[in-house]
Amino acid sequence: MIAPVGRGQNRWISRHYRGFSIADKYANATASIDFAVRLAGSGSDAHSSTMSDPKDMREDPESFFAAPDWYDRSINWPARLKREIPVLIDILGPPGEGGILDAGCGTGRQACALAQQGYRVVGADLSPEMLEVAARVRSETNTDVRFVTTPYASLADAVGTGFDGLFCLANALAAAGSRDAVAGAIANFARCLRVGGRIYTQILNFAPMKEKVPCVRGPRIATVDGQEYISVRQFHFGSDAVQVTNVTMWKDDTWNQRAHCGMLYPASLDELSEWCAGAGLRIDETWGGYDRSAFDPTSSADLILVATRTK
Numbered sequence: 435m436i437a438p439v440g441r442g443q444n445r446w447i448s449r450h451y452r453g454f455s456i457a458d459k460y461a462n463a464t465a466s467i468d469f470a471v472r473l474a475g476s477g478s479d480a481h482s483s484t485m486s487d488p489k490d491m492r493e494d495p496e497s498f499f500a501a502p503d504w505y506d507r508s509i510n511w512p513a514r515l516k517r518e519i520p521v522l523i524d525i526l527g528p529p530g531e532g533g534i535l536d537a538g539c540g541t542g543r544q545a546c547a548l549a550q551q552g553y554r555v556v557g558a559d560l561s562p563e564m565l566e567v568a569a570r571v572r573s574e575t576n577t578d579v580r581f582v583t584t585p586y587a588s589l590a591d592a593v594g595t596g597f598d599g600l601f602c603l604a605n606a607l608a609a610a611g612s613r614d615a616v617a618g619a620i621a622n623f624a625r626c627l628r629v630g631g632r633i634y635t636q637i638l639n640f641a642p643m644k645e646k647v648p649c650v651r652g653p654r655i656a657t658v659d660g661q662e663y664i665s666v667r668q669f670h671f672g673s674d675a676v677q678v679t680n681v682t683m684w685k686d687d688t689w690n691q692r693a694h695c696g697m698l699y700p701a702s703l704d705e706l707s708e709w710c711a712g713a714g715l716r717i718d719e720t721w722g723g724y725d726r727s728a729f730d731p732t733s734s735a736d737l738i739l740v741a742t743r744t745k
C-alpha cells in the first residue's frame with residue numbers, strides 16, 4: 435500500500451512532527467523553516483551562480499521521510515543489506531546484553547536483519563509513517579524489534595541507555611537538518627551507549643558533491659512486487675544545508691514519476707570529529723565506503739565513522 439503524502443511545507447511540518455511535545459515540534463519545525471528561509475535567500479552567497487531558483491524546487495515539497503513506500507522503492511534492499519549487515523556485525527561485535535540501537539531507522543530493514551542474527555534491537559525514528567512500514571517489516575521477518583517514535587533530541591529518554599552499539603545509516607544523521615541538530619544528535623547518541631559501546635554512522639561525503647552543479651546521483655534500481663523502479667537524487671546546496679530531491683520513475687501503461695524532498699546538513703569530518711570529542715566518543719575509523727577504504731575528503735563517496743564511547 436502506498437503511504438499517503440502531504441503537500442506543502444506547512445502541511446509537511448505538521449504531519450511530520452505529529453505526536454511530539456510542543457518543544458520538539460517547535461525546535462524541529464523551526465529548523466525546517468530556517469532551512470527554507472536560508473535556501474530561499476541563498477542566491478547571493480550560494481555556491482554556484484548557475485543554481486536554479488531554489489523556490490521552484492520547494493513548490494511542492496512532499497517529504498521523502500513521510501513517504502516510506504517511495505523511500506523503499508528507491509532502494510535495492512537485498513543489495514544494501516548484503517553490503518551493510520556484515521560490516522555492522524563486525525563493528526558492533528557479537529550480540530550482548532545491552533542491545534543495539536538503530537537511530538533514524540526508517541523502514542527498519544537493517545534493524546530487523548540484525549534481529550534475525552540474534553541481536554536485541556531497538557529502532558528509533560522521528561517519522562511515524564516510516565515506523566508503520568518498519569512494523570510491517572518486523573512481522574514479515576518474524577522478529578521482535580522494538581520501534582520507538584522519537585526525535586534524536588529525546589532519544590535517551592525514549593529508548594533508554596546502556597546500549598552496546600548504535601548505528602545511524604544512509605544520511606539519517608545529516609537528516610537532522612541543521613548544524614546544531616546534528617551536533618546535538620551525536621551527543622544524544624553517545625548518551626544512549628554504555629562506556630565501551632560502539633557507534634557506526636554513515637553519511638555522504640558532501641564536500642566534492644558541492645562542487646558539482648547539477649549534482650545528481652543514481653540511477654538506483656529497485657524491484658518491488660514485480661515492478662521495477664528507477665530513482666535519481668538531485669542535491670541542491672544552499673549556504674549551509676542541502677535539499678535532496680529523489681525522483682522515482684516507473685513504467686506501467688505509460689511512464690510515471692513521483693518526487694520527494696528532504697533536507698540534510700552536509701557535515702564535514704572536522705565537524706563530526708569535534709562533536710564526537712565533545713560527546714566523549716573516540717573515533718576509531720574513518721572510511722570512505724563500505725569497502726573500508728580510507729576516507730579521502732576529495733573523492734570518497736561516503737563518510738563513515740566508527741567510534742567508541744570512552745567516558
Ligand SMILES: C[S@@+](CC[C@H](N)C(=O)[O-])C[C@H]1O[C@@H](n2cnc3c(N)ncnc32)[C@H](O)[C@@H]1O
Nearest residue numbers: 499538539540559560561585586603604606609
Ligand atoms: C534517509 S532515511 C534513512 C533510514 C534508514 N537509516 C536507512 O538506512 O534506510 C533518514 C531517516 O532519519 C529520520 N530522521 C530524520 N531526522 C530525525 C530526527 N531528528 N530524529 C529521528 N529521526 C530522524 C527520518 O525520519 C528518516 O527515516
